[in-house]
Amino acid sequence: MTKQEALFNYTLRLADTNLILGQRLSEWTGVGPFLEEDLALTNIALDIIGTATALYEYAAKIEGKGRTADDLAYLRTDREFYNPKLVEQPNGDYAKTIVRQVIMDSFDFYFYTALTKSKDETLAGIAQKAIKETTYHLRHTSSWIERFGDGTEESHQRAQNAINELWQFTGELFEVDEADTLFVKEGIAVDVTAFKATWEKHINDIITKSTLTVPQNVFMQTGSRKGIHTEYLAYILLEMQALPRMYPGAKW
């Protein structure tokens, strides 16, 4: 793998993560639990898809083969997507959506903070915008975890179920491959191992402060870095990519 290919893959993986999460969140638009929250979650979806777009544009440029950001989003198969499995998990009830989101927001908070210091100016620039948004998202979603945990018995149970169900997907967020290690050394990529302990403490604090618990000794799922996903991703893409696939060559 050339350095250019490795940087392309790195950027693409970040783009995929944001797009698939944004796609999932956008399923809530119009049917949220109440109007203000509908607007707030849609805002988060907008921010995240905006970040995905910037990343795809950069990935397309790195690749330099004439593919556009839309080509990357709409014309790859599920085996060529590299987002962690967490973000493709179905929305479920609102507790599951919020738990999935708070895990990503707290991870992204550290990730994009570190990425602002990347020696790659484009990635650093994208991170500077993303970190402002993520800080707000995290405030919003962690306040919901608190409400669910310390709200009613039902909300507590739903949030706990969601945490128990989704925890197995948190391991993938901290996986590192050879290309990552190389880019970390060069100051381009984020060293996720460096903030793993801080993140664990942070997410633990959010969850325990809300009278909820983090499950222990969970077996961690893996595979997304090889393009091996849960069964959900293929359906997401089938829906998302339907029109460009059905009408090849059409411009929208």
Next chain:
Amino acid sequence: MENNKFESQFEAKLANNDVIEPKDWMPENYRKHLIRQISQHAHSEIVGMLPEGNWITRAPSLRSKVVLLAKVQDEGGHGLYLYTAAETLGVSRDELLDNLLTGKAKYSSIFNYPTLTWADMGAVGWLVDGAAIMNQVMLQRTSYGPYSRAMIRICKEESFHQRQGYEIMTRMAFGTPEQKAMAQDALNRWWFPSMMMFGPPDAESPNSENALKWRIKRETNDQLRQKFVNQTVPQAEYLGLTMPDPNIKWNEDKKGYDYSDPDWTEFKNVISGNGPCNKERLAARNKAHNDGAWVREAANAFAKKRKEVYEAA
């Protein structure tokens, strides 16, 4: 006697083009008319999120996805301002929502039509928002202050929506033959329902007279409909699309286009609950509301606990 004095002050304000504010005295049927109109408008925004929300996950490009998301979000925002404006008249949002969910309150019938292809996202923006703007522009100068101020903001956003819709139509109409066919089909299906948005002909419009007298409305249904036709026909010509009404032709005498009336029997059917999507729209609103019940309860319970802790401290 006292009432007479208030009433003449109210009349004088209207005559003077002054704005009526929530604390001002107003006749009971003025208040009722406004609550009905503003809440119907709010409900329309909320129900209107559904037919467009239907295509968000299938938007065919990254840009069109964020534009559509932002648009549907704007509609939710409009619903929010309008519910707030209605609350200044002494009703609660819960009460209004309850009327929507039980089917007691009406919303714009246009949203009982299905969005079947991506071109419908263009047609809805171009025609439906276009028709809505015709109605809404005059409401910026409506006599009731909170409503007028909400409408000023809403109109700014709606004109973006209309441009967004027309942009989709342009891409489709000048795109591949399949895209152009989709655009034509969307125009065919949305034209008459959009014409219905101005309401029944003036001769049969039960609420128009008071609305004009109170300056809640400033132009009649038929006047607005004519304006809409005049605006839309040249836009369709530019797109190279055919208006689905053979009677549309320029009439030099009235400096406007002649046109066929929509099918008012269909209009009445859709209003009375028999449109293609009435049941689905109401069911979707009810499902969202019911699925969200535990979330709202949790938020309330949490707020109450925090308040108790705060007060005890």
